[in-house]
Amino acid sequence: MPTPVVLGALAVLLAGPLPWVLSRWSGLRRTPVAAMVLWQSTALAAVLAAFGAGLSLVTERLWEDPAGPGDVVVAALAGAVTVVVLGRLLLSGHRTGTSLRRARRVHRERVDLVARVDGGVSVLEHDVPVAYCVPGMSGSRIVVSRSTLTRLGPAELDAVLEHERSHLRARHDLVLEAFTVLHLAFPRWVASAAARREVEVLVEVLADRAACRTGDRRALVSALVTLAGSTAPIGSLGSAGSSLAARVEVLRDSRAHPWQAGSVSVLAAAILALPTLLVVLPWLSGLA
Template identity: 60%
Template sequence: MLLWQGVALAAVLAALGAGLSVVTGPVGWPDLVALVLTALVLGRLLLSGHLVGTDLRALRRRHREQLDLLARADARAPGRTAVLEHDVPVAYCVPGRRVERVVVSAGTLDRLSPAEVSAVLQHERAHLRARHDLVLEAFSVLHHAFPRWVSSAAALSEVRLLVEVLADRAATRCSDRRALGQALLTLAEGRAGGPDFALGAAAVESSLLVRVRLLGDRGPHRLQAVVLVALAVGVLVLPTAFVVWPWLRTY
């Protein structure tokens, strides 16, 4: 996740800084073109951020209002968990800055064991604690800010998978791994990951096997972590240095 964030931030800094870096002397037509392109990139990012953020918050606010009308509490789902009367097993969370919801269906409570229910709730609460929605929102903004031939759907897809893996690992610190794995398989059978603007335990169905396999990986992988952190820093620092270098040489 850190590496993907480093790549994304480096791309934004490079796109904004490249145009500014050519302006090292008297401003000519090439410099004006570069500045216009830089302003266009910045404008697209700001507009995309406004549209994506506004739409997401409106959808989540409306959904929370509907949950307040339709959902109920259930002793099998401890904590502030909203339970919907639906036979299809589903579990998801609706993030928010002040008001948030963890949602499960009655079908989930009927088909999962108490240990599996607990693991699923821990997974959803991990999303809310870590504010994974903000990470996904940032990548969604970048994806919608640029044309298809520039933006990459692979980055957004990979980040969606990674936030689920991070929530899985957070859940296993308090719950049984096998219980979580079995719960994910049961939820996937229902083929309902929750609304698009929410974070559901089985939302990334195509990568479910990867997630279940990673649940059995308990190794610390310290060397891999060090290498990935180094790559993330390098990806961020090197392009920035190339952009700043012309300014340093001039001044």
């Protein structure tokens, strides 16, 4: 089977069906670092396969000796499709990044107007318990409500604040933004929203793990239950976050899973290597 066809089919598989299958593997969350690498490898491999399909078709047609008019037309169409894919990625990245940064800037300005600062944390006079962070290159904010301070104990509050600090340190907002860009760039009949949803859960699990390394696991679970149902503004990351039940289940499992982590990491490397080899090897053989 020609390489462009294989790469095209691989791009579709990695953009839709495979993420759907992986999202059903709930046990993957027990090794969140390896799971995140797997999701990132899958997304990057989908992009490489999509570009590789067009570029390999161009070179395959133009390297034929002699290249006829039909080959030139096919190569031109393949090149145009590749440019469209690149354009959609760039446009999606621009729109998503601009929208998120504007929303965060506006929200930071509003928080600074109405909140009091206590120990580097912005405190809102609000009766609903909320806790979230607003990332930003020019200054991030950790925001809690007065109700959060009164309803959480010291250990619970420390765990929640460490959860938010972990989000900011690891720049989980950039991870989520990248998956949003990819989801919007691919056509709806190809793209799967499962990847974006699962990565949302994983960044919360990673932040939970970071909070547990310096605090009490049970205190964090208790705090999350108290904050359940609260929502965070667009562009921010909240402690109550995605799939609270799934996160609590992961928190209850304190065992290490080295075999799963290793296997998932190998799978991630294999998925990323596959489109790379399919693109590079035919070119190298053509040059030989």
